[in-house]
Amino acid sequence: MLDLFTIIWGAEMTEAFLGVCLPSLLQLGNIPGCPNLHTYTFYASDEAMHKIVDSQHYHELVQAVQVQWRDLQRGQWETTSNTLWQMQISADEGHYMLIMAPDNCVGNGSLRNLCQLCDGTHNPILFGFPRVTEEGWQKLRALMGSFQSATRDLTTEKPLVSNQQLVSLAMKHIEQTTYPIESRMDRRGIVHGNSWVVRHNVPTPCLRPDKKAISIFKTNPTLNSGFDHVLPWAMIEEGYPWHLIRHSDIFFLVERGRHLIIEGSGHDQAAWDVVKQMQGLEFFDQQEAVWQGV
Helix, strand or coil: CEEEEEEECCHHHHHHHHHHHHHHHCCCCCHHHCCCEEEEEEEECHHHHHHHHCCCCHHHHHHHCEEEEEECCCCCCCCHHHHHHHHHHHHHHCCEEEECCCCEEECECHHHHHHHHCCCCCCCEEECCCEECHHHHHHHHHHHCCCCHHHCCCCCCCCCCEHHHHHHHHHHCECCCCCCCHHHHHHHEEEECCEEEECCCCCEEEECCCHHHHHHHCCCCCCCCCCCCCHHHHHHHCCCCCEECCECCCCCEEEECCCHHHHHHCCCCCCCCHHHHHHHHHHHCCCCEEEECC
16 A cells, blocks of 8 residues: 655645646546545644635545544655654554645656555655756646536546656756756766656655664654655665666656745755765666656
8 A cells, every 4th residue: 555645735736726737636547546545734824724624626535545644743845754653653553655746747647557566565666757948837737727527527538747848848857956966967877869867866666664764764854855855765774675667658747847845934054864875876877767758
């Protein structure tokens, strides 16, 4: 089973979630197509919770998955404590867990494919993703605006955005300030027509937490860092049977280039195990994946 969770507060994060992320998750190949998706938990401010519950898509969400609401553990601009809380819950149930940022957009079929990988064979399951410029984000927002829960015809519905369409958009609108892929392309990515061969050295984990993984993450002193920068490599060092998703047709998402948490809270002053972080960067920099466009 897989537990999905989102940490959210503030008007801009909520607008991004309702305008782009949630419609992408409600594509038929995502939440509605995942029979082993157990829960979707929101760690949310009161304002964000009320806006989401009152939104036009919320009824469909609760029809497709069990939704739970929890308070932000330490208030706004801090996510580590919420992630640790979710790790403990998923560990108690023996489930995998996947964080879904409120400014993600997920290609159709990605969650269904990921759920199929959550069979106990691999832990963690890792994937890389790009960030897109504000122009690219607004194009996604316009595209997702065509999603209307009340008028859906599930027998004829076409996906709003497939993984390949999402890759093509990302290739055209890569964000180069907070996530400077272009400056690394000579050594980190090879463009072949409508696809990239990429090396993404900070993969995001979908993991099945246990006592050891939780004890590792409990040493994290940062506000918002380390779940992807340190934990995957620390688990690999401990001998966990990891797996990297190496083709975007299996799983692909993009994130808005404007990093709202960094804008609001600044970069973490604390560092978490810089040695492991550097070892992870070096290790994952040798792992290739293909991002296939249309």
